[in-house]
Amino acid sequence: MELLLVAVLVLVVVGGAVWWRRESAAREARSLADVRADAQRWYERLGGQVLNLHGDHPAVRQALVDAGERYNAAGSQLEQAQTVQQYRLARETALEGLAYARAARVALGIDPGPDLPPLAAAEGAGQLTRERQVDVQGQTFKAGPQPGRDTPYYYPGGRIQGRPVPAGWYSTPWWKTALGAGAGVIGGMLIADALFSPAFADPGYPENYADGADQAGDAGGDFGGGDFGGGDF
Numbered sequence: 001m002e003l004l005l006v007a008v009l010v011l012v013v014v015g016g017a018v019w020w021r022r023e024s025a026a027r028e029a030r031s032l033a034d035v036r037a038d039a040q041r042w043y044e045r046l047g048g049q050v051l052n053l054h055g056d057h058p059a060v061r062q063a064l065v066d067a068g069e070r071y072n073a074a075g076s077q078l079e080q081a082q083t084v085q086q087y088r089l090a091r092e093t094a095l096e097g098l099a100y101a102r103a104a105r106v107a108l109g110i111d112p113g114p115d116l117p118p119l120a121a122a123e124g125a126g127q128l129t130r131e132r133q134v135d136v137q138g139q140t141f142k143a144g145p146q147p148g149r150d151t152p153y154y155y156p157g158g159r160i161q162g163r164p165v166p167a168g169w170y171s172t173p174w175w176k177t178a179l180g181a182g183a184g185v186i187g188g189m190l191i192a193d194a195l196f197s198p199a200f201a202d203p204g205y206p207e208n209y210a211d212g213a214d215q216a217g218d219a220g221g222d223f224g225g226g227d228f229g230g231g232d233f
Contacts, residue, residue, distance in 0.1 A: 035084050039091035043074045046094045049101035055108050059147035059169065063104035063154050070097025095119055099156040103169075107147040107154075122157035128168030134194035141191055142171040163192055 050071050053064055070093050077090035098116055105112045131144035142150050147169045157167035160175050174191040 032084055032087070035087040035091070036078075036081070039074075039078060039081070039087045039094065042091055042094040042098065043071070043078060046071050046074065046097040046101060049098065049104075053101060053104050053108070055104065057107055057147075058149070058152040059107040059154070060104050062152050063100045063107060063147075066154070067097045067100035067104065070094065070100065073097075092120060096121075096156060099167075100154060103147070103154040103156070119156065119158075121159065122167065125157035125159065125164040126166045127157060128166050132195060134191075136191050136194045140171070141174065141195065143168055143195055145169070160192060161189055163189070163196070165192065165196070 046067065050064065050068050053060075053067075055061065055064070074090050074093040074097060077086065077093055081087045081090055095116055096119060099119065102112045102116065128143055128145045131142070133140060133142045135141075144151050145168055147154070151169035151171050153170045153173045155165065155167060155170060155173070155175060158165055158175075165175060
């Protein structure tokens with residue numbers, strides 16, 4: 001009788017372990033399928049924007065170039081993705097591309113469409129609400145909340161060398177240089193210091209912004225929360 005009870009207990013334990021493993025595997029498969037479908041949905045939406053948007057304005061062309069680059073990158077990431085985190089990365093890249101596509105629509109003067117989910121990389125970066133102009137090492141750099149002849153480069157917000165950089169339109173893509181190495185980093189960060197430091201006669205920024213504060217400012221400051229953002233990686 002005791003042997004029978006032991007056998008039954010062993011069967012129950014083994015059966016429970018097998019069931020738990022199957023359920024765990026099923027949950028992981030469902031989770032993977034869900035994030036894959038979500039990433040694919042945003043990727044396909046980005047593809048439609050890239051194919052259907054056209055314009056001759058420099059701001060439109062540049063935003064669409066950046067959107068196209070993100071579309072290609074997201075496609076490559078989707079092809080290679082095997083884990084939840086990898087599919088989430090592809091989703092983030094597609095959303096970043098959609099942020100550029102949205103900027104192109106703004107530059108075209110058409111409805112930008114529904115708000116996008118926030119990008120993780122742009123959390124706390126905010127967005128520009130006023131125009132600014134600074135001189136750094138003999139060169140003039142401009143930035144503002146709207147596209148213009150002198151500000152054709154859109155940046156959806158993010159962090160450069162740990163510094164929060166707000167979404168907005170810029171006269172040059174200095175953040176690409178800042179993401180490099182050597183002298184380029186120094187030059188890029190000098191531009192950031194000039195554009196975002198109160199020391200450069202820009203009282204609209206919070207005093208601690210130049211120190212790389214985590215928040216871009218309160219509701220009364222120069223930055224809003226922004227509908228979208230993300231680093232240019």
